[in-house]
């Protein structure tokens with residue numbers, strides 16, 4: 319098994335590991351992903367009033383999802399990621415029912431709660447007709463059995479397909495050492511109410527059965543990419559073999575904020591892409607009393623440590639984490655977080671409900687049915703997402719080098735991060751900040767353009783002209799993010815179609831605020847420098 323990795327390291331085709339008939343890593347880099355929890359997105363009859371208990375099925379389906387694809391595509395998303403699709407264990411347990419799809423019992427049967435095999439094919443077809451990609455979440459680490467907390471869990475392996483015997487699984491032990499790979503890869507996760515029988519993915523027989531399964535699944539439903547659940551909990555050698563067999567790009571879940579622990583999956587060619595947990599933690603912290611400098615530092619670490627940050631999926635929410643708005647209600651802060659997710663290097667990944675500013679806490683409260691929002695397309699974050707995805711799609715339409723080029727940091731301090739991404743002519747310059755809607759008015763000068771360029775700030779539809787050094791002025795106000803694009807390149811983006819107004823400072827308080835701001839900047843710079851000296 320290890321020789322696969324070594325062979326990979328010297329083979330030219332290795333860079334394309336995991337890329338076959340399906341969409342390639344470079345194609346995925348041009349996409350933005352909307353994560354759908356199928357049970358909670360839309361019901362077949364689109365009803366919104368029948369109440370649902372968050373631990374149980376709420377009856378969302380693939381047919382419902384097909385009916386509501388406009389809601390997703392109108393936000394500019396070009397791919398969706400859906401819950402696992404295979405048959406799960408039935409009935410209630412001490413931790414609820416399998417509404418989420420992660421409790422596999424039969425890899426060769428479709429989850430009937432979500433629909434028929436034909437419904438899933440119809441979903442795939444409907445997406446492809448819209449030019450969108452389908453990413454499917456897959457569980458490779460374990461099969462599930464309900465139990466009443468008698469240890470060791472009494473599992474009836476004959477319930478499973480195709481792994482219908484104890485010989486395909488590791489012997490029971492509870493994961494207790496979260497920093498010991500042998501322990502967290504070979505033992506069973508979270509034995510409470512449900513036993514997650516841990517597949518023996520070191521066994522050649524299991525490897526053959528899993529690779530044969532994933533080939534069939536990808537082919538039968540024309541899947542374009544995979545999200546691999548709990549990738550950290552299987553042995554390293556299994557991952558590239560599985561991804562290669564699938565023939566498609568994959569984002570493998572490795573929940574760690576430690577650069578080396580995450581990046582090793584890329585440097586050792588174990589996985590092509592991963593959700594970007596390296597930037598998740600500092601991004602969250604920057605809006606929760608932390609400093610934007612930590613995000614800037616984490617970006618540099620990821621850049622140095624990983625092989626390809628452009629193949630990481632940027633996110634601030636997913637189905638496993640408390641919602642952003644659970645701790646931070648402020649809309650301006652939510653807009654800054656969303657702006658970063660959509661315009662950062664890598665593949666933007668937005669979890670359903672983030673655009674509605676849902677505020678649930680940990681599982682299952684972060685799994686609110688989307689229909690409770692009545693699919694409100696006038697919600698502020700829906701509008702922001704639509705605007706920025708459309709802008710990003712426009713930049714990519716000028717050439718995929720937008721998506722395959724790494725951002726340059728223009729300006730950063732404890733409160734700000736300004737980045738420039740993309741080649742001359744289709745570059746996007748943006749500044750996020752963490753000052754909230756209580757933030758002051760001030761001017762911030764940022765570069766990234768050529769002298770005399772006419773530039774549109776796309777969130778306010780105001781124009782500014784780049785000065786003799788190619789800088790433009792961001793009129794910062796109430797903590798809003800700022801996003802700039804060349805006026806001449808904005809054609810056909812469907813943005814600012816009612817025209818733009820020129821941004822000119824009129825308020826006399828602005829000059830005063832500017833004075834205050836310069837002082838803050840100097841202080842911030844001094845503090846940043848002092849902190850640097852301490853390292």
Ligand SMILES: *[C@@H]1O[C@H](CO)[C@@H](O)[C@H](O)[C@H]1NC(C)=O
Pocket residue numbers: 368369370371375376377
């Ligand atoms: C979901 O569907 C099942 C089976 O049809 C039904 O018993 C249940 O009441 C439904 N639940 C909701 C929340 O609609």
Ligand SMILES: *[C@@H]1O[C@H](CO)[C@@H](O)[C@H](O)[C@H]1NC(C)=O
Pocket residue numbers: 464465466
């Ligand atoms: C667990 O206990 C409950 C209540 O006694 C029972 O209904 C259920 O069937 C048991 N489940 C298993 C898997 O033994």
Ligand SMILES: *[C@@H]1O[C@H](CO)[C@@H](O)[C@H](O)[C@H]1NC(C)=O
Pocket residue numbers: 469492493494495509510
């Ligand atoms: C399993 O280990 C966890 C700690 O990782 C502990 O909280 C839990 O009680 C253990 N469960 C069993 C059934 O041993």
Ligand SMILES: *[C@@H]1O[C@H](CO)[C@@H](O)[C@H](O)[C@H]1NC(C)=O
Pocket residue numbers: 425426531532534535538
């Ligand atoms: C794919 O379809 C073939 C032909 O119907 C079937 O034999 C196979 O079991 C399917 N594979 C999966 C994973 O559904």
Ligand SMILES: *[C@@H]1O[C@H](CO)[C@@H](O)[C@H](O)[C@H]1NC(C)=O
Pocket residue numbers: 603604605606607608609610651732733752753754
């Ligand atoms: C923004 O950053 C500053 C400086 O690090 C910090 O004091 C402040 O609490 C942060 N704001 C938020 C909303 O977290």
Ligand SMILES: *[C@@H]1O[C@H](CO)[C@@H](O)[C@H](O)[C@H]1NC(C)=O
Pocket residue numbers: 701704705708
């Ligand atoms: C955002 O809302 C504004 C104001 O209602 C509207 O003019 C604009 O078209 C919306 N943007 C998008 C991309 O939907």
Ligand SMILES: *[C@@H]1O[C@H](CO)[C@@H](O)[C@H](O)[C@H]1NC(C)=O
Pocket residue numbers: 728729763764765766787789
């Ligand atoms: C131009 O913008 C850069 C940040 O991109 C900033 O460091 C520089 O000070 C600005 N120049 C002027 C003259 O304001």
Ligand SMILES: *[C@@H]1O[C@H](CO)[C@@H](O)[C@H](O)[C@H]1NC(C)=O
Pocket residue numbers: 816
């Ligand atoms: C944009 O223009 C259209 C038609 O001219 C008008 O109906 C709409 O209200 C305008 N929207 C804004 C945000 O001004």
